[in-house]
Amino acid sequence: MKCWKYMLLGAxxxxxxxxxxxxxxxxxxxxxxxxxxxxxxxxxxxxxHNDGFPxxxxxxxxxxxxxxxxxxxxxxxxxxxRVMSEKHxxxxxxxxxxxxxxxxxxxxxxxxxxxxxxxxxxxxxxxxDKVVFNLGDVGVLLGNILTTVSVFVRDHRxxxxxxxxxxxxxx
Numbered sequence: 001m002k003c004w005k006y007m008l009l010g011a012x013x014x015x016x017x018x019x020x021x022x023x024x025x026x027x028x029x030x031x032x033x034x035x036x037x038x039x040x041x042x043x044x045x046x047x048x049h050n051d052g053f054p055x056x057x058x059x060x061x062x063x064x065x066x067x068x069x070x071x072x073x074x075x076x077x078x079x080x081x082r083v084m085s086e087k088h089x090x091x092x093x094x095x096x097x098x099x100x101x102x103x104x105x106x107x108x109x110x111x112x113x114x115x116x117x118x119x120x121x122x123x124x125x126x127x128x129d130k131v132v133f134n135l136g137d138v139g140v141l142l143g144n145i146l147t148t149v150s151v152f153v154r155d156h157r158x159x160x161x162x163x164x165x166x167x168x169x170x171x
Contacts, residue, residue: 003084006094010102017106017135021118035124044124046132051116054131066111073104096146103139 024032024047036043052059059065080097083089110117119132 003094006084006098009095010098013099013102013135013139014106017103017139018109020120020135021106021110024118024120033122036121041124044122044129046120046122048119048132049114049116050119050132062115066115069104069108069111073101073108076101076104090150092146092150096143096150099139099143099146101143103136103143106136106139107134 024045027047029047032045032047034045035041036045050056051062052065053068076097080094080101083093083097107117117134117136119134119137121134122129122132
């Protein structure tokens with residue numbers, strides 16, 4: 001089993017997110033928000049400190065805001081370890097849980113060290129322009145989408161195989 005490529009993916013996502021967060025934190029706050037260069041005005045850069053969950057949810061309960069991500073990220077790491085050790089796990093499953101765990105760890109590190117998560121990106125389009133996120137969030141989102149698609153594909157294949165087997169028995 002070649003887990004090194006997943007470890008590189010996870011380390012790359014975690015490292016890139018942490019580096020971008022540090023760059024934003026060290027930069028002059030007066031420079032934010034601003035358009036991100038080379039994105040065709042699609043992305044906007046922010047310097048947000050999110051001390052709650054999305055949209056500030058539960059910000060007045062800092063212990064809960066630290067403990068829930070700790071539990072969820074620990075669970076994701078456990079699933080990742082299981083998926084990596086399974087002989088028949090798919091690349092999609094391994095990639096998905098790597099993204100979820102690495103993104104979660106990056107945000108968890110912020111919460112534990114600073115008491116908030118640094119968010120720095122927004123898509124500059126009307127429907128989503130109020131949502132500010134970071135690369136770790138993107139990893140968690142993509143990992144969850146990949147997991148969902150993988151489950152649907154697997155279930156569809158089982159249904160097709162079962163239908164084929166039933167057709168074979170009828171003949």
